Amino acid sequence: MTPKTASGTRTLPPAAQVEQELETRAFKLSEWMAQQGIFLFTAVLVLFAVVFIDGFASLPNLTDVFNRAAPIGIVAAGMTFVVISGNYLDLSVVAQVATAAVVLIAVTNAVGLVPAILFAIAIALVYGIVNGIAVGVFKANAVIVTLSTTFIGLGLLRWLTGGSIYFGESDGPIRTFGTTRIGPLPLAMILFIVVTVLLSLVLTRTNFGFMVRAYGSNREATRLAGVNTPLVVIGAFTMSALGAMLGGFVLAAFSNTAVSSMSDGYDFRALAAIIVGGTSVFGGRGSVMRTLLGVVFVSVLTNIMVLSGLGFGFQQMAIGLLIVLAVSVDALARKTRAA
Amino acid sequence: MSQTQTDPRPPSEEQADLSTSDGLVARVRLILSRRTEGRAVALLMVVWVFTLLFEPLVWTSYEVTLGRIALVGLVALGLTAVILMGELDLAVASTLAVSGVIMASFDSLAVGVLAALATGLIVGAVNAFFVVVVGINSFIATLGMLFFLRGAAFVISGEAPVRIADVDAGIAFGQPVIGPLTPRMLLFIVAFVALYIFLSHVRVGREFYAVGGNRQAARDAGIPVVRRVFTGFMISGFISALAGVINTLERTAADPTAGSTVLLASFAAAIIGGVLLNGGRGSVFGTLIGASALGMLQVALTLSGVQVDVQNIVIGSVLLLAVITDPSSLRAAAVTARGLFRSRSERQPTG
Structure with missing residues (x-):
């Protein structure tokens, strides 16, 4: 509070004063890191991987990295809506991805593809x-x-499936989707990019997207402006659920199999991608395109660890640390902005 | 603080329509409205009735039931200290797992136990550092720690259960010492009494309520908020580590995947026990009642041969119900419902 009153008593005219403040703000390191850091970090990480990690820069590996990034990326793109609306995250994507994958394969085998998709959407x-x-x-x-819907959903899924693995038909449409390439690009990769662009447009160009961002930055003001805020939140969680469903479809199509444990770790990988991309966990600020960058970063990091022989435990440690550090940078940037 | 502001009616209006014969009722109602354990008592009643009717084995094999309550309750006690301050510690289950693994990887039992408990204190301090010094929301900070520590437990243990060096000590630890009480239950009772005295009769502990109720007011009143939050998270970390030590000793091996069901059950116990998630209200008694209800529920389900998956569904539903029936949640839902059924023009008082 005190620095503000001190600057208020200065003799500068208001406009010049604002300009000066803007200038000093632009050079705050923490804010720059929170906003633009991801570009630098991704570049450094990729450079590091190219130079030091054997087998990273090969074409098959790179295609594999991006292929694996597709399901997690679609999940993260949908979850971005929840984060921007200021509701931290959607842990239940773990249950949703696995449920969608199992429903796609099991119901397609039993009834057909269209009922399976409709059931998954429901x-x-x-x-x-x-x-x-x-x-x-x-x-x-x-x-x-x-957290509780994750346990309810996973419990239901495991109870109903008995934890068994479902295999799709060897020449069915799911298999075809998982293996088709257009030029050098796998179909899943193209779907990932299309979904990201679409969701980005929803967030930036539609009324709904505007309300999600408004609600994330100031709930009370948004409510007083006459927005039906419960509907906005329901909409954000539905976007996340639809993203998780598509992610589950892509994941099932890759291996043409589905099992209830196949989505372990999707919750924190998606959250890490969103936060590292620069979307603020405090709500209101961020974009789906940033999440795309974050997904690239997290995927490359995971790939480096896999190529270096570091197991799931190390990956969890690294991504847990990444989440805390990225949010710390964001928090420090907010403090600088407020001071 | 919010609960005191939201009631728009002046207090005198409420007292005016009470005739003298209703005075006692009103007083009882007032006392009841100050307590926060109502939902836990209701759940406990339901569980009691159901177990007496369908699974009396819960009562006859009470050693098992008490052991389960101690398991759920211990972690929930630590959580209570943190939630009272309006923060949340999602890392408890991972702390439990990692401290067990650390304990088992030492050859000497005593050194292992000390190392595990120290780990709990350090984890608590790190959590508190990120929450009050860096200023991250405790949900996110401890969520990051949850993933980090779970990974650490896998890495230290080599992704497999670790046997403790002194298996005999572990077996001896599982035996009853006083009557039917095993060391686990005694430690739970000690922790409960200690935390009760700390939170209701020690100044530092009572200040937890102030920090949770209105942090700025607490700061203005000269309470060292940062230190209190550190204390709370370190209590929670220490108690989770203690639970990890007890678990490892009883099973004579440390499981890196331990604690995922404990996380859910202990959260449900603390929240349904009336510990307000916004902080400032709640008691260890509520947590005890909540833990008793959930412990009995779990034992009853296990004894009836219900799978773990279905148990997770039940406990998850209890937790979801617990957060939804939180007084502030119900109030928020009522406001929304009123907004749906009343148009804007009718909001003015008409008569």
Whole structure:
């Protein structure tokens, strides 16, 4: 509070004063890191990998990296809406991705592809609406709510499937989707980019996207402006659920198999990608395109660790650390901005 | 603080319509409204009735039930200290796993136990550092720690259960010492009494409520908020590490995947026990009642042959219900519902 009153008593005219403040702000390191750091970090990481990691710069490996990035990227793109709306994250994507994958393969085998997709969409809507109502209407904490829906959803899935693995038909449409390439690009990769661009347009160009961003930066003001805020939250969680569903489809198509444990780690990888990309976990600031960059970063990092022989434990440690560090930078940037 | 502001009616209006014969009722109602354990008591009643009717084995094999309550309750006690301050510690389950693994990787039992407990304190301090010094929301900070520590448990253990060096000590630890009480239950009772005294009769502990109720007011009143938050997170880390030590001793091996069901059950116990997630309200008694209800529920489900997956569904639903029926959640939902059924023009008082 005191620095503000001190600057107010200065004799500079207001416009010049604002300009000066803007100038000093531009050079705050923490803010720069929070905003633009991802470009530098990704570049450094890729450079490091090219120079020091054997086998990283080969074409098959790079294609593999981006192929693996597709499902996690689609999940993260959808979850970005929840993060920007200021509701931290959607932990239940783990359950949603696995459910969508199992439903796609199992129901396609039993009934057909179209019923499978419709059924999966219905499940995604249920997830989005349940999470959204608990968070948006009851104003319950999103972390706790999605933690409990994760356990309910995974419990249901494992109970109903008995933990068994489902194999798709060897020449079915799912298999075809998973293996088709257009030019050098796998179809999954193209779907990932299309979904990202579409969701980015939804966030930046539609009324709904505007309301999500407004709600994330100031809930009370958004409510007073006459926005139906519970609907905005339900919408954000539904976007996340639909993203998780598509991610589950792509994941199932890759191996043409589905099992309830196949999405382990999707929650924190998606969150890490979103936060590292520069979307603020405090809500209101961020974009789907940034998440795309974050996904590239997290995928390259994971690939480096796999190529160096570091297992799942090390990957979890690294990504947990990454989340804390990225949020710390964001928090420090906010402090600088407020001072 | 929010609960005191939201009631728009003047207090006198409420007292005016009470005739003298209703005075006692009103007083009882007032006392009840100050307590926060209502939902836990209701759940415990339901569980009692159901277990008496369908699974009386829960009562006859009470050693098992008490052991389960101690397992769920211990972690929930640590959580209570943190949630009272309006923060949350999601890292408890991972702290439990990693401290067990660290303990088992030492040859000497005593050194291992000390190292594990020290780990808990360090984890708590690191959590608190990120929350109050860096200023990250505790949900996100401890979520990052959850992933980090879970990974660390895998790395230290080599992704497989680690046997403790002194298996005999572990077996002896699982035996009852006083009556049917095993060391685990005694430690739970000690932790409960200690935390009760700390939170209700020690100045530092009572200040936790102030920090949770209104942090700025607490700071203005001269309470060292940063130090209190550090204390709270270190209590939570220490108690989770203690639970990890007890688990490892009883099983004579440390499991890096331990604690995922404990996380859910202990959260449910603390929240349904009436510890307000916004902080400032709640008691260890509520947590005890919540832990008893959930422990009995889990034992009853296990004894009835219900799979772990279905148990997870049940406990997850209890947790979801617990956060939704939180007084502030119900109030928020009521506001939304009123907004749906009343148009803007009708908001003015008409008569």
